[in-house]
Amino acid sequence: MFSFDRFRHFLTVKTLINPLDPTFPSVAVQLPAANWYEREVKDLLGLRPQGHPDPRPLVLHGDWPEDLHPLRKDFPLDQHAPRVQSREAFMRYDSEDVTEIPVGPIHAGIIEPGHFRFGAVGDTILHLDARLFFTHRGLEKASEGMPVQKALFLAERICGVCALSHSIAFAQAIERAGNVTIPPRADYLRTLFLELERLYNHIGDVGNICAGFGFAVGISQGARLKEELQQLNERITGHRYLRGVVSLGGMRADVTEQEREDIYQTLQYVKKEFKELVDLLLTHDIAINRMATTGILRLEHANDLEVVGVAARASGRSVDIRRDQPYAAYDRVHFHVPVYKEGDVLARIRVRIDEVFESFSIIKQLLQQLLDGDIRTNIPNLTPYRSAMGWCESPRGETVHWVMIGPNQTVYRYRVRSATYSNWPAVPLAVKGNIVPDFPLINKSFELCYACCDR
Amino acid sequence: MFDLIRKIWRTKTVTKTELFTEAPERFRGKPVFTSSKCTGCEACATSCPAGAITLQQNDDAITLSLSYAHCIFCGICAEVCETNAIQLTNEYRLATKNKNELTVSQQATLAKLLTTGKEV
Numbered sequence: 001m002f003s004f005d006r007f008r009h010f011l012t013v014k015t016l017i018n019p020l021d022p023t024f025p026s027v028a029v030q031l032p033a034a035n036w037y038e039r040e041v042k043d044l045l046g047l048r049p050q051g052h053p054d055p056r057p058l059v060l061h062g063d064w065p066e067d068l069h070p071l072r073k074d075f076p077l078d079q080h081a082p083r084v085q086s087r088e089a090f091m092r093y094d095s096e097d098v099t100e101i102p103v104g105p106i107h108a109g110i111i112e113p114g115h116f117r118f119g120a121v122g123d124t125i126l127h128l129d130a131r132l133f134f135t136h137r138g139l140e141k142a143s144e145g146m147p148v149q150k151a152l153f154l155a156e157r158i159c160g161v162c163a164l165s166h167s168i169a170f171a172q173a174i175e176r177a178g179n180v181t182i183p184p185r186a187d188y189l190r191t192l193f194l195e196l197e198r199l200y201n202h203i204g205d206v207g208n209i210c211a212g213f214g215f216a217v218g219i220s221q222g223a224r225l226k227e228e229l230q231q232l233n234e235r236i237t238g239h240r241y242l243r244g245v246v247s248l249g250g251m252r253a254d255v256t257e258q259e260r261e262d263i264y265q266t267l268q269y270v271k272k273e274f275k276e277l278v279d280l281l282l283t284h285d286i287a288i289n290r291m292a293t294t295g296i297l298r299l300e301h302a303n304d305l306e307v308v309g310v311a312a313r314a315s316g317r318s319v320d321i322r323r324d325q326p327y328a329a330y331d332r333v334h335f336h337v338p339v340y341k342e343g344d345v346l347a348r349i350r351v352r353i354d355e356v357f358e359s360f361s362i363i364k365q366l367l368q369q370l371l372d373g374d375i376r377t378n379i380p381n382l383t384p385y386r387s388a389m390g391w392c393e394s395p396r397g398e399t400v401h402w403v404m405i406g407p408n409q410t411v412y413r414y415r416v417r418s419a420t421y422s423n424w425p426a427v428p429l430a431v432k433g434n435i436v437p438d439f440p441l442i443n444k445s446f447e448l449c450y451a452c453c454d455r
Numbered sequence: 456m457f458d459l460i461r462k463i464w465r466t467k468t469v470t471k472t473e474l475f476t477e478a479p480e481r482f483r484g485k486p487v488f489t490s491s492k493c494t495g496c497e498a499c500a501t502s503c504p505a506g507a508i509t510l511q512q513n514d515d516a517i518t519l520s521l522s523y524a525h526c527i528f529c530g531i532c533a534e535v536c537e538t539n540a541i542q543l544t545n546e547y548r549l550a551t552k553n554k555n556e557l558t559v560s561q562q563a564t565l566a567k568l569l570t571t572g573k574e575v
Contacts, residue, residue, distance in 0.1 A: 150504040238481035
């Protein structure tokens, strides 16, 4: 499945594979972005890419039996896989000057599990191996045969901090499969809550990046403003992380006149405070010194790996699915997509800062335009074996859900491509040539989540 | 430097010892069951995405058990219940030392079910 933003169209390439010899020619050399997808399909479905430059397992770590493919229909949900001798391999260094530094999978903070292995010469990073997928939950397998209404709650739980983006992307896929048009008010509400999600994420991230260089005032101010926004979320939807607000065919949560005023007042306050924080941060010499020219992701690398979201826009790659393939009410509001060319940590924090102010403006437009009316329609009987896609610009970039409907309103197959999945392969490239102490800063500036990969 | 100190001074301490005495009105907390209103239609049990609600029908009574350990607080049960027999409250302090306390069962008698005109 390819998306061509310039033509606003998707293109699906289908091919038949011999069931006795499930192989296909690899395109990972020509399209480096296909690297992970091909390795994943080999792990989970046993379709082997021929001529793939990196045959290591990706999703299933090396200690999973090679001939067991969990996403195949003949693999029962309760099957237990025996543990085998690990086939895991990291980069081998022949020189004695290279020091290998293993980090994780358990980290000092409360982040999720990931193993990083640096090959460093002195303080400078020569190469980084990132081992992810430690807590892969098999949500796609678990959703098979599940009624679509229940699967929505599963989609919502893929990730904690982009819960709403995932649930909206899933709901859109189901609505597209059933040819449902949701009421205009629901469109506006979805856009409103999506922007509230972006706000609390971006403001929290700006604060978190400050933790990469020990700027305590930035960390605490960022955390404080994020808390204000999450309490706002809780007041208007009943959930700090905006769970349970979407339903298939519309919304479950509506905003009253009083809550509209609450949103307006809270955002006024947060905007003023955030402006002060930004002024402090961007005029602080040490902060700028640490962020500028650190962790540069070059445009050609970003293009080759089809990087999305904040990381793409900070490297001069102008992609934003809200503008390129509009959904919900994004075609009815005006906003600007910030793009920076530098590709360093500073550019990534600047993209976030600019987007925060864009979000304030979008929410203001939405609150003015919000139409009265229904917020929900019913989902008709879905045609079995029909597939559809839903997409959404989460705070980390575009999240795409593909669903094939099964009999009796259930999910037959499901695939989630989160923004994180597109962006992780770019992190080792941005880290190369930097010093080891800058790695936490670079990693935070990408702000990738592990759970989105471990779905 | 001075603007940093000024910002810290102006913000003061914002940490609250107790976040809120009561959760916001819309907060989806502990679901409670009013047995006198239940018609035994099982809509809640079939729609619960986490399988936290089970209904057992005996000859003259119906037992509804609700497990707070499985509940994801989505509020679907309250939404589908036509008689508002299940409602979500804003009670969020659910921690307990004994896991069995997280499952509550209530019985509704057949007589009450009959008065609602619903067959068991």
